[in-house]
Amino acid sequence: MTGRLRRPTGRYAGRSAQERQAERRRRFLDAGLQLFGDSPGYRATTVAALSESAGLSTRQFYEEFRTLEDVLAALHLRVNDWAEEAALAALAESAHLPVAERAAAVFRAYAANVTGDPRRIRIAFIEIIGVSPQLDRQRLARRSRWVDLICAEAAAAAERGEAQMRDRRIAAAAFIGSVNGLLHDWSAGWVEATLDQVVDELVRMLLGILQSVPLGPDGGPAGA
Structure with a gap:
């Protein structure tokens, strides 16, 4: 993966693209705090596992992070x-x-x-x-x-x-x-x-x- 996917624009369900992006990022970070900070730890966590824990897709992960x-x-x-x-x-x-x-x-x-x-x-x-x-x-x-x-x-x-x-x-x-x-x-x-x-x-x-x-x-x- 050489770069992030293009982020969506416009409003959806009353929220702007920036608001939805901030919410997704928060959910990924909350999931990371749990998986990296508890079990299984950073080195044993995969993008798929983190995305599942966040209730989001791997595609959405790569919209926010590279790795x-x-x-x-x-x-x-x-x-x-x-x-x-x-x-x-x-x-x-x-x-x-x-x-x-x-x-x-x-x-x-x-x-x-x-x-x-x-x-x-x-x-x-x-x-x-x-x-x-x-x-x-x-x-x-x-x-x-x-x-x-x-x-x-x-x-x-x-x-x-x-x-x-x-x-x-x-x-x-x-x-x-x-x-x-x-x-x-x-x-x-x-x-x-x-x-x-x-x-x-x-x-x-x-x-x-x-x-x-x-x-x-x-x-x-x-x-x-």
Whole structure:
């Protein structure tokens, strides 16, 4: 399949072609969330199975997507967008709190959103891994976006005198890597802990980044 089929135009049953297209896309994505995020998983799903789950035809699938990878890519972005919206809403609501409480509230809002549905965990941290170079670039781009958010908030906290002023990009990247790795391993059953325990540990790591003391030339605390 070298390209998408031409989409229908005009109105049908009181809905425009754009409205019908949006509805079909939503149904395919909902089916993808279920099949990729639960069973049988992305690699064992076919276009025919996805279309059947969505209650649509394979012809309609190719009107919206080129491949199943496109569906997975859209779902990965969607899950991250939901989590980002939750984190930013918590950030706005906790703006009056001290930095430690604010960081904890924001991360817990993120964690509650992404882990509230086990299918989202699998999409964000398991199914997306190793699919293709293109999806690897997308995954790393979203990681970078989370790193930027942490660095921006850390800088704002430093300007308010709540944290030390320093470059936290490496520490933020390490933290995001820990989030991805730990949630992946927990979801796979490799970590013997409750989700609350996992989130608590990640919150402690985040607060350590915000409150850490810069190192001096000898590797010890600066000024020691």
